[in-house]
Amino acid sequence: MTHKEPGPLSEIDRLIHEPARLLIVAILSEVKEADYLYIQQETGLTKGNLSSHLDKLEKAGYIEIEKAFRGKIPLTILRIARRGSVAFKAYRNQMGALLNGR
Amino acid sequence: MGDMIAIQRDSAGRRAASYWFVDGLPEILFGVLHLALGSIGLAWGFDIKNPWLNVAMAAVFLPFLLLFWKDRVILDYFKARLTYPRTGYVRPPGEPEPVLAGRLVTLGTAPPVDWNVTSFRVRVAFFFFVASRVVNFATEILIVDGRWSVPIVMALVALGVYAGNRRDAHAYSWQSAAAIALAGLLSIGLELPPRSRQFLPLLIGGVWLLAHGVPTLVRYLRTYPAPKGAGA
Numbered sequence: 001m002t003h004k005e006p007g008p009l010s011e012i013d014r015l016i017h018e019p020a021r022l023l024i025v026a027i028l029s030e031v032k033e034a035d036y037l038y039i040q041q042e043t044g045l046t047k048g049n050l051s052s053h054l055d056k057l058e059k060a061g062y063i064e065i066e067k068a069f070r071g072k073i074p075l076t077i078l079r080i081a082r083r084g085s086v087a088f089k090a091y092r093n094q095m096g097a098l099l100n101g102r
Numbered sequence: 103m104g105d106m107i108a109i110q111r112d113s114a115g116r117r118a119a120s121y122w123f124v125d126g127l128p129e130i131l132f133g134v135l136h137l138a139l140g141s142i143g144l145a146w147g148f149d150i151k152n153p154w155l156n157v158a159m160a161a162v163f164l165p166f167l168l169l170f171w172k173d174r175v176i177l178d179y180f181k182a183r184l185t186y187p188r189t190g191y192v193r194p195p196g197e198p199e200p201v202l203a204g205r206l207v208t209l210g211t212a213p214p215v216d217w218n219v220t221s222f223r224v225r226v227a228f229f230f231f232v233a234s235r236v237v238n239f240a241t242e243i244l245i246v247d248g249r250w251s252v253p254i255v256m257a258l259v260a261l262g263v264y265a266g267n268r269r270d271a272h273a274y275s276w277q278s279a280a281a282i283a284l285a286g287l288l289s290i291g292l293e294l295p296p297r298s299r300q301f302l303p304l305l306i307g308g309v310w311l312l313a314h315g316v317p318t319l320v321r322y323l324r325t326y327p328a329p330k331g332a333g334a
Contacts, residue, residue, distance in 0.1 A: 030115035031192050038190025042117070070182040075191055 012098075015060050016091045020045055021053050025088050028063060028080040036076035054078065062087055118194040120271035123222075125185045126318030127177055129311045132227040135169055137308025138162045140234075140301045147298025170231075173223050188326040225266040226274075229259045230307025238300035248299030249290055256286025256303060274314075282310055 016025055023043050028034065034042075040050050057063045062084030066077045080088070122128065139162045146155055169176055181191075233255045240251040264279035285306045294302075 027114040027118075030113060031118045031194055034118070034192040035186065035190045037186070038121075038192045041189050042114070070178075070186050070191055073182055073187050075186065077191075 012094055013087055013091050015056065015062070016087060018053075020049065021057060022091075024050075024053060024057065025062065025080065025084060028078060029085060029088050033077050033079045035070075036078065039078060057084065060084075060087075115194060116271050118192045121189075121192055122177075122194065123272045123318070124189065125181065125322045126315035127180055127184070128173070128222055129315030130319060131169060131173075131177060131180070131315075132223070133308050133311030133315055135162065135166045135308075136227070136230055136304045136311060139166055140304030140306075140308050143234075143301030143304065144294070144298045147295045147301065149295070149297075170223055170228070185322075187329050188322075221270075222272065225270070226263055227307070227311070229262050229266075230303050233259045233303035233307075234300050237303060241296050241299060248294075248296050252289045252299055252302050253283075253286040256289075256306060257283040259283075259286075259303065259307075278310075278314070281313075282306060285310070 016022055020043060024039060027039060027042055036050070036054075039054075040047065043050065045053070054063065054065065058065050060083075061081055064079045064081050066079070068075050068077045139159075142155065142158050142162055146159060185191075236255050237248060237251050240246040240255075241248045260279040260281075260283035263274055263282060264276055267273050286302075289299075289302050289306070292302075
């Protein structure tokens, strides 16, 4: 019996693959930076859920979180990290290969 | 409570670029200064002997130049107090290249996403200022009756505003652009001194920009009332 090599699905980055996190990473990959409120508005996630996903992405080194001020308004600024950028690019390639059979 | 994941039809970068205009502030700020400069210029053209007119002209022209130079910083100041606490802050990708030739090449074509935000001043607001100078040139140098140069120039401005932004994250409808041309046409009926006519494009531009910006701001403030507590 021949052993089949694992398909591209097994290589998919499951941290990014989760729909909410995918949306967060996809948004952050296209902007220089965004704050918590903007990401919440764009994703439609609740505060608790968004915080939990951001925490996971930050722990994986995919995003950077910075507390800053814009005028007198405190903002939680989010940016995609280099590692996150590379991971997202790889994810897109893998999904492309999987869905398009490339 | 379940989450609803938002479905985005436009790319995140394009949405971020169009977000810059969500509150109407860019149009309002440019509109107010165009209107003020146009109004003072109109009075100046009537040869009103008032020394304060020159002071007023300088007082408006300096912020006008400043807004063209530092629009992003100035708008950011207002947005930090009005928009970011309500719907958040986002910085679209990239900053525009400070190369005018490069900007002009993109007229009428789909600009890169990172040009959408600050190119507004060049591809919309600046047109009215240029139109004002063209009318002045036509009246003073070419001795063309300003009564006719204004409608022609405003028709070109309308075309430029429509074509230059039609694929932009903040496009204008052809009806909206046609209103610029129509305003130019209606100006034929105005009895004005030749020196005043050069300021008509600024007046028309100011009113047109405010007609876009003010309803957008009102709608935005109604949709997103002031938050009770700021920050995440």
